[in-house]
Amino acid sequence: MLEQEPTAERTDEELAREARAGSLRSFEELALRYKRRLFVYLRPRLASDQDAEDMVQETFLKLYRNIGSYDPAYRFSTWLYTAANRMAISSYRKKRIAVVALRPEDAGGLADPKAGPAGETGSTELWDAARTLGGGQFRALWLRYGEDMDIEEIAAALGKSRLAVRLLLHRARTNLLKKAGPAPARTMAAAKAAAVGETRFG
Amino acid sequence: MVCRLARRMISRAEDSGTKPPRWVERHTARCGACREYARFTDSLKTRFAAEKPGVLAAAPEFPLNQAAWAQAGTGREKRASLVRRLTLHPFPAAAAALLVVAAGLVLFQVVLREPVPPSAEDRAAVRAALRSFAAAPDGFPGVVTEAESSLAREREILERSLASAAEYLQARLNIKIERREGPRSF
Numbered sequence: 001m002l003e004q005e006p007t008a009e010r011t012d013e014e015l016a017r018e019a020r021a022g023s024l025r026s027f028e029e030l031a032l033r034y035k036r037r038l039f040v041y042l043r044p045r046l047a048s049d050q051d052a053e054d055m056v057q058e059t060f061l062k063l064y065r066n067i068g069s070y071d072p073a074y075r076f077s078t079w080l081y082t083a084a085n086r087m088a089i090s091s092y093r094k095k096r097i098a099v100v101a102l103r104p105e106d107a108g109g110l111a112d113p114k115a116g117p118a119g120e121t122g123s124t125e126l127w128d129a130a131r132t133l134g135g136g137q138f139r140a141l142w143l144r145y146g147e148d149m150d151i152e153e154i155a156a157a158l159g160k161s162r163l164a165v166r167l168l169l170h171r172a173r174t175n176l177l178k179k180a181g182p183a184p185a186r187t188m189a190a191a192k193a194a195a196v197g198e199t200r201f202g
Numbered sequence: 203m204v205c206r207l208a209r210r211m212i213s214r215a216e217d218s219g220t221k222p223p224r225w226v227e228r229h230t231a232r233c234g235a236c237r238e239y240a241r242f243t244d245s246l247k248t249r250f251a252a253e254k255p256g257v258l259a260a261a262p263e264f265p266l267n268q269a270a271w272a273q274a275g276t277g278r279e280k281r282a283s284l285v286r287r288l289t290l291h292p293f294p295a296a297a298a299a300l301l302v303v304a305a306g307l308v309l310f311q312v313v314l315r316e317p318v319p320p321s322a323e324d325r326a327a328v329r330a331a332l333r334s335f336a337a338a339p340d341g342f343p344g345v346v347t348e349a350e351s352s353l354a355r356e357r358e359i360l361e362r363s364l365a366s367a368a369e370y371l372q373a374r375l376n377i378k379i380e381r382r383e384g385p386r387s388f
Contacts, residue, residue, distance in 0.1 A: 028268055036261040043261075053264045064271040124256040126249050144217075145250035146257075151217050170213035177242045 012076035020067050027067065030076065031060050038084055041142050044131050045088055055091060059084045077147050081157040085139075129180035130172070137172035144169060204229060205236050212240050 010018075012030060019027035035056055043052040063083055070079055130141045136158065143154045155165045208222075208229045215222040222230075222240075230237045320328075335345050368379045 024268070024272060027271065028266075031266050031268075035264070035266060036258045039261045039264075040257055049262055053262075056264075057267050057270075060266060061270055061274060065274050124253045124260065126246075127253050127257045141250070145247060146254055166214060166217055169217060170210055173213055173216075173243055173246065174209065174239075176246075177239060181242050182238065 013072050016067070016070050016076045016079075017072050019064075020070055020072075027064055034077070034080060035060070037146065038080070040146070041081065041139065042084060042088055044138050045092070055084070055088060058091075059087050062087060075149075075153065078149065078153045078157055081143060081147070081149075082159070085157055085159065126176070126180050129176055132179065133172055133175050135171075136168055137175065140165060140168040141172050141176075205233060208233070208236050209239050212236070212243055216243050216246075 015026040046052045143149045211226045
């Protein structure tokens, strides 16, 4: 009898193909690989950790039900994030979940108590700043840099045109430079904001 | 304005994995803010990648509900939707049936129906016309000459009317209208 190859060595697409053929174990491995990533992706648009966890559960349940419609010609991650995005949108429409832009101090609340002090896991300053960006900018950044997707894949996952995704990323980078860029850039941005404030109210 | 465009081009180059245009490189060499943006954009990939493990480690650990997957089973939703699709609702089905019947009737009336045979009156009229052709003194050429002569009469009448209208206008407006030969086809 042939011994089955350990799932950890297989690619996402191979595992998805096996899950499509009926392997629950392969799907479990996929879910384990993606649950935290999906949580991080969904968390900023939901009101609480619990909502984000529920959304992750629902997304995987839906994916498992529809695994037959997965096309191995495309990356599994694109399919997953497309489904997650649609689920989040429809859930928002149904429940009217409050969409909150996390402040940096709130983002600290995401830390897992079991994970130990922040120093052990390293700095997350840039991602924390990215989480505070609104209008889908964090999602675009996560898919681009967190999941290494190209523009076309991001457009498919977010349900936007390629031009819209490019614009979203450009805005995200510009805003991120103001928030987490080198000190002179931040000072300049702050000075500019203060000047605008003075002319408006001064 | 130039800075905005340059930064847009830097962003675009980063997304497509290509080099920004030469003019953007020349601009960033001169402009400190744009140079900063280019450097920052360039560093994002490595910085985000370096911070990613920390972000994932900070996400809470939660169990996945595998029992629900096993309960749901693959393709169950697909089969259910297929059944739903096959069940016809009465009103749309009746409307569709009516449409099909109407389309069939139109097809029958317009395309498939055989032409109605000519009536006895039509036949008699055609026979009379043929007889008049045959009875003409010079046969068919005679009939054609007769038709042409009536056309020539019409043309003469028209020419006379036009000439009188032109005379009236000349007298009234004190102008001179020259008469020229009409086109041959006329």
